[in-house]
Amino acid sequence: MTGMNIPEIMKAWVLGDPDELLLINKPVPQPGYAEVLVQIDAIAVCATDLEVISHGPPAMIEGGLPFNKQFIPGHEYMGTVVKLGPSVDEIGLGERVAVEIHAGCGRFKRCRQGMYTSCHNYGKNYGSQDKGHRANGYTTDGGFTEYAVNNINTLIRVPEGISDEEATLIVTAGTATYGLDVLGGLIAGESVVVTGGGPISLMAIAVAKTLGASPVILTDIEGNRLEIGRELGADITLNARDVNVVEEVLKISGGPGCDYVMECSGAPNALNEAADMVSRGGRICLAAFAAQPVTFDAAKLVMDNIYMFGIRGEGKSAVKRAGSLMAQGRINAKPIHTHTFGLNEVPTAIKYAREKIDGAIKVVIKMREA
Secondary structure (H helix, E strand, O other): OEEOOOOOEEEEEEEOOOOOEEEEEEEOOOOOOOEEEEEEEEEEOOHHHHHHHHHOOOOOEOOEOOOOOOOOOOOEEEEEEEEEOOOOOOOOOOOEEEEOOEEOOOOOHHHHOOOHHHOOOOOOOOHHHOOOOEEEOOOEOOOOEOEEEEEHHHEEEOOOOOOHHHHOOHHHHHHHHHHHHHHOOOOOOOOEEEEOOOHHHHHHHHHHHHOOOOOEEEEEOOHHHHHHHHHHOOOEEEEOOOOOHHHHHHHHHOOOOEEEEEEOOOOOOHHHHHHHHEEEEEEEEEOOOOOOOOOOOHHHHHHOOOEEEEOOOOOOOHHHHHHHHHHOOOOOOHHHEEEEEEHHHHHHHHHHHHHOHHHOOEEEEEOOOO
16 A cells, blocks of 8 residues: 555544534544545535434444444545555545545446445445445444545545635535436526525536526525525525415416426425426426425326436436536535534534524535644
């Protein structure tokens, strides 16, 4: 193996009991075949991190909940390659990289199709049943630490001119890109409604605009997020507190409804509203977890020939494509990043993200100590 000057011990924030993060020392992991060691420079807090920290799922460690197992959460990170595993020559030491969350097992057909978030070997990565699938911060240690091992297939080079904070959002942009790809990909000239004003929604606005969709419509209940949506390319924004968004979308379309809906809010009635605002033969992508089971008029999908898809995170190299769009200056992630904290302030960063303190949207933690 080749590498740079690396300590034997690193600081890491691990899960104790639910809603408890503990700062401990752990051995620095070592890269194996087709892996590199990344020194983490920055990591963003995702809504799914909050779920993992409070309730556990979707994180499954050694077949059970992740609490009190010295498990490191966090998955939206970037950093610098500091050590190469055996025979790794696809990337060099010192390169800045963003890291895709999932590394497919390469054994199950969904992984081979690029749908590595749908792998049947998800979570089977311990003891005698290690099938090779990896998911940072979900089934393997994540990024609230100083160093992490990652497969070379999950690395996206960060171009010059992109800050560490912006680079953490490449994964978020990749999820938005994957959703739009599932909806059809060739969306130029088609109308797209994005529901919800979170980071994935806002990135979806930017990607949809870049791909030529028209009009691009954002719905939410928070004015500051709608304003950022306009900055990122939304042609029309609708505040659901003030208007009936279904009626407004139908009015904007002249009656038939929009071509595509990307549902990112997880709101209880969001699915029914999506079906009511999309045109016959249109498509809906679900990119958010609903907090509770929802009641839905499935007959409407059949009667109106509406297609509905669900995505879990990223897939099919969408993160790499999103990184390319950012490198070309066609996606601007700066407005979404609102707050920055340091390695020793992770609990505070989590609090800001959870409670949306001071209008927090995407909270970033710089993991290198000054």
